[in-house]
Amino acid sequence: MTPVLTTTALTKVYGKFIALDGLTMTVPRGAIYGFVGRNGAGKTTLIRLICGLQAPASGGYSLYGVDSRDRKIAKSRRRMGAVVETPSIYLDMSAEDNLKQQYRILGLPDFTGVPELLDLVGLGDTGKKKARSFSLGMKQRLGIAVALCGDPDFLVLDEPINGLDPQGIIEIRELILKLNRERQITVLISSHILDELSKLATHYGFIDRGRMVREMSAEELEAAARKCMRVTVSDTATLALVLDGMGAEYKILSDAQADVYARLNVTELTLALHERGCEVRSIEERDESLESFFVNLVGGERHA
Amino acid sequence: MRSLLSAGLVRLWRCKALWISCAATAGYEIFSVLSRWLRGGKGGQVVYNLDGGFFQFSGMIVLVSALICAFLIGPEHGDGTVRNKLVTGHSRRDIYLSNLVLSALASLTSCLAAILPGLALGLPLLGGFEMGAARACRMLLGICALSVAYAGIFTAVTVLISNRAVSLTSAVILALGLLAAGAYLNGRLTAPPTLQGYELSVNGQLMAAVPTPNPDYLPEGPARSVFQFLYDFLPGGQTGQYITVSAPRPELLMAYDALIFAAVTAAGLVMFRRKDLK
Numbered sequence: 309m310t311p312v313l314t315t316t317a318l319t320k321v322y323g324k325f326i327a328l329d330g331l332t333m334t335v336p337r338g339a340i341y342g343f344v345g346r347n348g349a350g351k352t353t354l355i356r357l358i359c360g361l362q363a364p365a366s367g368g369y370s371l372y373g374v375d376s377r378d379r380k381i382a383k384s385r386r387r388m389g390a391v392v393e394t395p396s397i398y399l400d401m402s403a404e405d406n407l408k409q410q411y412r413i414l415g416l417p418d419f420t421g422v423p424e425l426l427d428l429v430g431l432g433d434t435g436k437k438k439a440r441s442f443s444l445g446m447k448q449r450l451g452i453a454v455a456l457c458g459d460p461d462f463l464v465l466d467e468p469i470n471g472l473d474p475q476g477i478i479e480i481r482e483l484i485l486k487l488n489r490e491r492q493i494t495v496l497i498s499s500h501i502l503d504e505l506s507k508l509a510t511h512y513g514f515i516d517r518g519r520m521v522r523e524m525s526a527e528e529l530e531a532a533a534r535k536c537m538r539v540t541v542s543d544t545a546t547l548a549l550v551l552d553g554m555g556a557e558y559k560i561l562s563d564a565q566a567d568v569y570a571r572l573n574v575t576e577l578t579l580a581l582h583e584r585g586c587e588v589r590s591i592e593e594r595d596e597s598l599e600s601f602f603v604n605l606v607g608g609e610r611h612a
Numbered sequence: 613m614r615s616l617l618s619a620g621l622v623r624l625w626r627c628k629a630l631w632i633s634c635a636a637t638a639g640y641e642i643f644s645v646l647s648r649w650l651r652g653g654k655g656g657q658v659v660y661n662l663d664g665g666f667f668q669f670s671g672m673i674v675l676v677s678a679l680i681c682a683f684l685i686g687p688e689h690g691d692g693t694v695r696n697k698l699v700t701g702h703s704r705r706d707i708y709l710s711n712l713v714l715s716a717l718a719s720l721t722s723c724l725a726a727i728l729p730g731l732a733l734g735l736p737l738l739g740g741f742e743m744g745a746a747r748a749c750r751m752l753l754g755i756c757a758l759s760v761a762y763a764g765i766f767t768a769v770t771v772l773i774s775n776r777a778v779s780l781t782s783a784v785i786l787a788l789g790l791l792a793a794g795a796y797l798n799g800r801l802t803a804p805p806t807l808q809g810y811e812l813s814v815n816g817q818l819m820a821a822v823p824t825p826n827p828d829y830l831p832e833g834p835a836r837s838v839f840q841f842l843y844d845f846l847p848g849g850q851t852g853q854y855i856t857v858s859a860p861r862p863e864l865l866m867a868y869d870a871l872i873f874a875a876v877t878a879a880g881l882v883m884f885r886r887k888d889l890k
Contacts, residue, residue: 322888359699361889382701390699393890396692400626412622413697415615458700 310373311336312462312494313358317367320353320518327353329518330367335462335496335511340488342509343498344602350518351498352393355466359390371462386414390464395451399440403431403450406439410457421459429453429483445476452483463487465497469504477504484508502598516606533601536567538592539577546586550577567594616702616710623714629683630718633676634725641669641730649737662738663748663857669726670755670854673719674762674790674847678783680718681766682776685711690776694889708771708884712877715767719759727752743857751854754862754869758850761869761876762787765847768880772887794848798856800839803828844868 313335320328328350335341345351356362358369360381368376371384397406407422426432429449434442439450448468455463465484469477485508487493499505505512512529514521524532541547544560551558554577556570578588624630644665652660688694688711697707741748766783773779806823813819830836843849845868853859 356888356890359695361695361698363888382703385699385701388699390695392692392695392699394692396695398623398687398693399691400687409619409622410696410700412619413615413702414700415618454696455699 309337312339313369313371313496315354315358315367315369318354318357318364318369319366320350320357320362321365327518328357328364328367331515331518331520333513333520333523335494337494338488338492339511340484340495340497340509341511341513342505343496343513343515344500344502344505344598345498345515346500346606349515351500351515352466353518354515355390355392355464355496355498359388359392359464360385361392386458387460388462388464389452389455389458389460390466391448391451391455391468392464392466395447395454397439397447397450397454400438402436402438403434403442403446403453406450406454407457410454414458416457421457425453425456428456428486430479443476445472445479448472448476448480449483452480456487460493461491462494462496465495467499468497469499469501481508502602506598514602514605521605529598529601533598536569536594537572537574538565538567538590538594540565540589540591541581542587542589546581546584550580550584550586553580564589613706613710616697616706617713620710620714624684624718627680627684627718629680630721633680633718633722637669637672637676637722637726638729640672641666641726642733644668645730645734645737652738660738661742662734662740663742666730666734666741666748667751667755667854667857669723669730670758670851671791672726673723673755673759674787674851675784676722677715677719677759677762678766678769678787679780680722681715681763681770682780682783684714684718685767685770686776686779689771689774689779689889692890698889704885705881708767708877708881711771712764712767715763716760719763720756723756723759750862751857751859754850754859754865755854757866757869758847758854761847761872764873764876764880768876768883771880772883774890790846790848791851792848793846794843794850794852797839797843797846797849798852800828800830801836801843803830805829805831845872847872 311334313333315331315333317330317332318328319326319330331350331354343351343354353362357364358371364376370376371381372387374380374384398409401409403426404422407425408419411419411422423432426434429452431446431449431453434446439447442450452465452468468480472480481504484495484497488495497505497508510526511523512526513523539547541564544563544566547566548558548560551568554572556568556572558566558568560566574591581588648660648665694707698704765786769783769786770779773782803826805826807826808823809821810818811821830839843852844865847869850859850865850868853865859865
């Protein structure tokens with residue numbers, strides 16, 4: 309199946325600053341693609357390029373298999389919707405009028421889908437209230453509704469939860485999941501709030517300094533982000549002796565704590581430690597967070 | 613393009629700047645006609661006709677055009693709604709040209725808002741045009757062409773400057789600059805060759821002094837030709853000529869307007885195509 313988006317050695321330069329440095333990535337159909345990178349990594353630049361707001365310095369991309377240099381790319385773009393940075397809405401218009409305006413821009417014959425769209429994003433009861441008076445979350449949802457006007461099957465969202473309160477974050481998350489599951493919309497979502505992204509994404513692309521560091525599926529990430537047991541004991545020296553005897557991989561964190569990267573029989577471990585006079589105070593299973601995986605991937609000195 | 617125009621017309625209809633501008637030009641024209649009619653009715657020596665004040669609204673068109681473009685097109689780029697057009701596959705050329713058509717339409721509407729009530733009131737109250745209907749029509753056509761040229765200029769400014777406040781300020785400053793340039797050129801071209809000074813005699817009587825050469829005077833020659841060309845070519849100069857009803861050849865000014873409109877639009881299109889949008 310042709311991927312929705314493919315970029316090949318995509319490069320964008322602003323003056324002397326290289327914003328994208330030969331970026332290559334693939335967004336499969338039906339995916340929620342989490343585009344992860346710290347601020348200034350090049351996430352928004354990529355989105356601007358694929359939306360046609362800017363032109364690449366070199367390299368290219370294809371939407372639904374149509375090359376960016378092909379004149380048919382404009383037709384391909386009709387199948388996508390996007391919210392780039394801030395929601396693109398007319399502040400002096402109501403939510404309904406904003407959607408009607410986008411319908412006109414798209415040349416759609418009537419406004420029959422407008423009420424349904426407003427309900428979908430939870431703005432069905434805003435009436436004549438101008439978008440200027442909306443909360444940030446409402447503006448964000450209206451921006452998504454505008455992006456959905458042409459019934460796209462590829463939605464690009466640039467940092468959609470930035471600045472939202474916890475309730476707003478949950479609303480946007482549920483909306484994205486709903487769109488993906490019920491309407492089979494492929495979503496490219498950029499964010500540096502990684503834990504939030506991990507609740508949504510089926511695929512990940514990790515970008516740093518304009519380069520794709522790694523692309524992987526959520527399953528691959530789960531496998532790569534190693535699980536471990538955090539063991540708190542009275543003496544980690546004894547614990548180390550026992551673990552060496554069991555052939556387990558571990559990391560001593562302090563005199564009392566260690567992470568064990570192996571699936572061990574807890575009873576056996578506890579008994580072995582007890583025999584050597586070492587007290588087991590607690591054992592907890594831990595997942596490596598997306599944050600720590602990302603930090604390990606791009607280098608610990610910089611953080612997402 | 614048709615869908616962009618359709619969406620743009622809805623925005624134009626809701627654009628408060630357009631209706632305020634129309635009210636301002638119409639109000640000025642009505643005031644101008646009524647004040648001349650009232651002064652004429654007092655039986656003074658001066659006979660007031662329609663010619664004198666009718667075309668003065670043209671002085672407002674430059675500012676009106678700047679403000680309408682800034683308030684109509686500025687938010688598209690400032691608030692980022694232009695992205696909705698690009699993302700859904702509209703070309704930059706179509707976006708630019710649709711903005712241009714809307715700006716021109718808005719400028720013409722504000723001209724008509726002055727012309728129609730001016731004629732409706734002026735013809736019965738002040739009589740017809742002394743210059744003749746044909747010349748008056750040429751003058752009005754010239755003003756309409758000038759308003760379209762202004763729309764071309766301010767469309768380019770507001771499309772190419774993304775920051776809403778900066779584009780509004782730039783458009784207004786440019787409008788005032790064009791008017792100032794026109795006034796300066798008019799001042800130089802109408803400067804008399806000599807300046808008449810006066811001196812006070814010993815017995816306190818005011819007497820004419822020997823005239824001194826005027827340094828601003830432009831004698832016939834290449835310099836005067838250049839000033840005359842600029843006065844005809846620049847929109848600010850044309851505005852001055854229409855205000856003072858001194859445009860001898862409106863057709864020539866219309867040709868210059870067409871040239872300015874085409875050149876600015878071509879340059880604007882090229883720059884807009886290359887512009888990195890955010």
